[in-house]
Amino acid sequence: AELLVRAKNLKKYFPLKKGLVHRKNSYVRAVDGVSLSIKKGETLGLVGESGCGKSTTGRMVMRLLAPTEGEIWFDGRDISRLNDKQLRSTRKELQMIFQDPYASLNPRMKIGDLIAEPLIVHKIMTKKERDKRVHELLEYVGLNSYHANRYAHEFSGGQRQRIGIARAIAVNPKLIVADEPVSALDVSIQSQVLNLMQDLQKEFGLTYLFISHDLSVVEHISDRVGVMYLGKIVEMADKESLYMNPLHPYTKALLSAVPIANPRIKRERIILQGDIPSPSNPPTGCTFHPRCNACMEICKTVIPELKEIEPGHFSACHLYK
Ligand code: SF4
Numbered sequence: 001a002e003l004l005v006r007a008k009n010l011k012k013y014f015p016l017k018k019g020l021v022h023r024k025n026s027y028v029r030a031v032d033g034v035s036l037s038i039k040k041g042e043t044l045g046l047v048g049e050s051g052c053g054k055s056t057t058g059r060m061v062m063r064l065l066a067p068t069e070g071e072i073w074f075d076g077r078d079i080s081r082l083n084d085k086q087l088r089s090t091r092k093e094l095q096m097i098f099q100d101p102y103a104s105l106n107p108r109m110k111i112g113d114l115i116a117e118p119l120i121v122h123k124i125m126t127k128k129e130r131d132k133r134v135h136e137l138l139e140y141v142g143l144n145s146y147h148a149n150r151y152a153h154e155f156s157g158g159q160r161q162r163i164g165i166a167r168a169i170a171v172n173p174k175l176i177v178a179d180e181p182v183s184a185l186d187v188s189i190q191s192q193v194l195n196l197m198q199d200l201q202k203e204f205g206l207t208y209l210f211i212s213h214d215l216s217v218v219e220h221i222s223d224r225v226g227v228m229y230l231g232k233i234v235e236m237a238d239k240e241s242l243y244m245n246p247l248h249p250y251t252k253a254l255l256s257a258v259p260i261a262n263p264r265i266k267r268e269r270i271i272l273q274g275d276i277p278s279p280s281n282p283p284t285g286c287t288f289h290p291r292c293n294a295c296m297e298i299c300k301t302v303i304p305e306l307k308e309i310e311p312g313h314f315s316a317c318h319l320y321k
């Protein structure tokens with residue numbers, strides 16, 4: 001399939017402030033050389049622990065943040081250096097779904113107006129067409145027309161996320177970046193929302209960048225998955241290869257903590273030593289080396305590149321030549 005997104009060597013460094021003064025050459029390397037591509041109609045999952053740079057990556061792909069370095073190509077166009085004015089026509093093609101639908105929904109606005117807001121911002125449709133569209137959208141996400149006159153606080157968490165989804169799809173975007181969209185929901189509600197996202201994807205040919213710390217959630221929805229650690233993608237593969245045959249020691253450790261239904265698959269729990277190091281002072285060589293149970297001499301000095309180890313399966317680890 002055709003590529004919708006292509007990110008090349010994306011970096012985002014935030015100046016590290018001590019008090020009010022920026023210490024020279026001190027940066028938080030939130031994202032440190034991420035390359036990825038997303039095909040039209042697919043879901044790319046980005047998974048990793050909090051602080052690994054997955055949200056910052058998502059915000060750069062959305063161009064809510066400008067990259068410090070690197071390129072973002074969206075639908076054949078380099079959008080990495082565009083300013084707000086130049087981005088205006090692209091904005092509606094990039095929509096976001098947030099973790100906390102309640103925080104992202106204005107409590108003083110009726111649901112119908114909240115869903116219509118992106119249509120107004122982008123000057124799409126007349127008032128009459130918008131009303132019709134709002135009702136249609138409410139039904140797409142499993143709510144009803146009469147909900148249009150209610151306020152966000154009258155809805156459950158799952159329903160609020162449905163409203164957030166309706167808002168995101170209102171303008172027929174090409175890409176939706178969903179950042180922890182089900183993390184605030186009860187497990188029983190999570191799969192309903194994920195299934196809804198999948199149904200809408202099929203119906204409208206949506207492409208998702210799906211960000212989560214939760215490996216089971218990412219497995220549910222993704223076609224391909226990238227695993228991030230300290231601002232880098234350490235492994236990237238089709239969902240099946242990644243979950244059945246993880247190559248990178250970090251992925252193996254993460255997966256060893258996920259309960260699996262299939263009793264024929266035996267996995268020993270790998271306990272990682274130590275904490276995630278600070279992204280302002282990452283370890284040399286492979287940044288995972290202080291915590292890796294397979295660490296070799298070379299790992300302490302040489303940064304492993306993300307390389308294709310098996311067809312379509314990439315890993316950044318010196319264990320694979
Ligand atoms: Fe472990 Fe070395 Fe591979 Fe890094 S490069 S994950 S330290 S084996």
Ligand code: MG
Pocket residue numbers: 050051054055
């Ligand atoms: Mg985050």
